[in-house]
Amino acid sequence: METKSRNLFLIPYAFWILLFVIAPVMLVVFFSFRGLDGGFTLENWTHFFTSTYFQLTLSSFWYAFLITFFALIISYPTALILTKTKHKQLWLLLIIVPSWINILLKVYAFLGIFGTYGPVNALLNTMGISSQQILFTDFSFVFVSVYIFIPFMILPIFNALDKLNPTLVDASRDLGASSWETFRQVIFPLTARGVKAGCQLVFIPALSLFMITRLIAGNQVITLGTAIEQHFLVTQDWGMGSTIAVFLIAVMAVIMFLTGDRKRGLANEKNV
Amino acid sequence: MxxxxxxxxxxxxxxxxxxxxxxxxxxxQSTSGNDTLTVFNWGDYIDEDLLTEFEEETGIRVIYETFDSNEAMLTKIEQGGTTYDIAVPSEYTIDKMIEQELLLELDHAQLPNMEHLNPDFMDLSFDPGNAYSIPYFWGTVGIVYNPTVTGDVDFSSWDDLWNEEFENEILLVDGAREIMGMSLNSLGYSLNTKDQIELAAAQERLLTLSPNIKAIVGDEMKMLIGNNEAPIGVVWSGEAADMMFENEDLDYAIPEEGSNLWFDNMVVPKTADNIDGAHQFINFMLEPEHAAQNAEYVGYSTPNQSGFELLPAEIAEDERFYPDEEITDRLEVYDNLGQEMLSYYNELFLEFKIELR
Missing domain, CATH: 1.20.5 (Single alpha-helices involved in coiled-coils or other helix-helix interfaces)
Structure with missing residues (x-):
């Protein structure tokens, strides 16, 4: 009886998944095998692997890696400090509040901040450094992206750290481990799951960033997201756009599989 | 919980x-019935006071939506599910839309103000007899520049962009046809070429411009050049007019090798709901006072002869925005190149963007 009613509750969710996840993905896969004339073709795929798209893929991965890396090395210490503060929920809220603001608005703000006559250059000037070209560089692109993704990295890490049993840390210290050893042997392994979740939440969207590439990097940085946007909106070559999209989906699935915790089910059962 | x-x-x-x-x-707001009209136009492309005036005059409530590229607009209308009563595509897109039977034929009897239009902008190849479309604005692609920074160079030639002095000082608009077209023109080729060798040469030439390119941007160019972020930009004439209004140092030039001449026309998509209202709207915009007011506000060139005569002399006599025939003869209108060729242009442009650094 109980399982039956539980299954009933699953119906809306199943419908949702079918209509808005499975069906669109199938459509995208279908389109990736369609040529401009509407017939079946493998041309999109051969084109993808033999042309500049491959180079585009490499550079997308490189930038996504940089963004994830910097977001992580900023977020982990921040989360660690947050858990030790008195009003941690308040501090956490302050970090999350910016993510309530539309991403485009934040990006536009950076156009002003990093401009030749913006506050950053004004500050440099008062320190006796001449104005620098900050906009439209790799630096500004990675900086703004990291800024945008930081809340997504901090949250899971913060949760993992917050759940960490403090007696474990005390025990480690009692048994003579230095604070570095405690961190390396106790704290980090126990929060690795949060780090993984954070990296997934940042790396995957970072792969397909597109507005920031134009606004902040002035198209000096091009990612696969830019190419998809162009194919759907400008050339209307939906086949090629879909091919790139399917490739990205596949890569993301592989990443999820490799970084996902495959033993989680077992471990949970043991704990229960 | x-x-x-x-x-x-x-x-x-x-x-x-x-x-x-x-x-x-x-x-x-809508005291006189729930009649509405949905207008789908480019961003920043109408004096909104006119919309209010239209609402007061006719009692029709206007829902105003914007798009930022012909292709985005076309996709939305093609997919259906939208009830745009008015759209404002450019000429090569109108050609495509007529071909795909996405447009309604206009009833000229309901548009008496058509008589105010300049015959030069009527009956063009993309829509013979203006069966489907009525001119809204026209303009060119050229170079906006800041003479206080660039010195004596007058940008009468596209080659001036390749000047070594302008390292990292040029902004380009993010459009494949505009930028490929600019490069083709600078080599003396047509910007509608389908010749692979000419296109390859144009791409090659663009790559040699890389050191001078600061960024390839969209609508933000207005803000960036207005704020002196860069002294040179390749852009549409009306955008340039806006920048010059904000920043008086700026100037605009149409290079002598030729450039693009474009038209944006009002059309009524097949999916329209309020066809009478759409005709009223077109007729309203064709009223000379309204056309003049709109042109003064938006900064692009009006195809409305009677409206043009109402413009202040400093605008009407400005050769940069109302070039004479000697110049317009050198300009080319975009052809509808077909899907495959358009893809090829974009591919070349994308490759150029990847190689940019």
Whole structure:
């Protein structure tokens, strides 16, 4: 009886998944095998692997890696400090509040901040450094992206750290481990799951960033997201756009599989 | 759980209050019936006072939506599910839309103000007899520059962009046809070429411009050049007019090798709901005073002869925005190249963007 009613509750969710996840993905896969004339073709795929798209893929991965890396090395210490503060929920809220603001608005703000006559250059000037070209560089692109993704990295890490049993840390210290050893042997392994979740939440969207590439990097940085946007909106070559999209989906699935915790089910059962 | 329920109820309550509020505002706004007209136009491309005036005059409520590229607009209309009564595509897109039977034929009897239009902008190859479209604005692609930074160079030639002095000082608009076209023109080729060798040469030439390119941007160019972020930009004439209005140092030039001449026309998509209202709107915009007011506000060139005569002399006599025939003869209108060729242009442009650094 109980399982039956539980299954009933699953119906809306199943419908949702079918209509808005499975069906669109199938459509995208279908389109990736369609040529401009509407017939079946493998041309999109051969084109993808033999042309500049491959180079585009490499550079997308490189930038996504940089963004994830910097977001992580900023977020982990921040989360660690947050858990030790008195009003941690308040501090956490302050970090999350910016993510309530539309991403485009934040990006536009950076156009002003990093401009030749913006506050950053004004500050440099008062320190006796001449104005620098900050906009439209790799630096500004990675900086703004990291800024945008930081809340997504901090949250899971913060949760993992917050759940960490403090007696474990005390025990480690009692048994003579230095604070570095405690961190390396106790704290980090126990929060690795949060780090993984954070990296997934940042790396995957970072792969397909597109507005920031134009606004902040002035198209000096091009990612696969830019190419998809162009194919759907400008050339209307939906086949090629879909091919790139399917490739990205596949890569993301592989990443999820490799970084996902495959033993989680077992471990949970043991704990229960 | 309790907290969750409380939060959920607060959100629901807020949504309900907002909905009632919106409903109330809507009903108090349209006192004379619930007749609406949905206009789909480029961003920043109309004097909004005119919309209010139109609403007052006709009692039709205008819903105004914007797009930022012909292709985005076309996709939305093609997919259906939209009821745009008016859209404002450019000439090569109109050609495509007629081909795909996406447009309604206009009833010229309902558009008496058509007589004000300049015959030069009527009956063009993309829409013979103006069966489907009525001119809204026209303009060119050229170079906006800041003479206080660039010195003596007058940008009468595209080659001036390749000047070594301008390292990292040029902004380009993010459009494959505009930028490939610029490069083709600078080599003396047509910007509608389908010749692979000419296109390859144009791409090659663009790559040699890389050191001078600061960024390839969209609508933000207005802000960037207005703020002196860069002294040179390749852009549409009306955008340049806007920048020059904000920043008086700026100047605009149409290079002698030729460039693009474009037209944006008003059309009524097949999916339109309020066809009479659409005709009223077109006729309203063709009224000389309205055309002049709109041209003065938007900065692009009006195809409305009577409206043009109402413009202040400093605008009407400005050769940069109302070039004489000697110049317009050198300009080319975009052809509808077909899907495959358009893809090829974009591919070349994308490759160029990847190689940019």
């Amino acid at each position: 309790k907290q969750l329920i409380r939060m959920f109820s607060v959100v629901t309550l807020a949504v309900v209050v907002l909905l009632i509020g919106v409903n109330y505002l809507n009903s108090s």
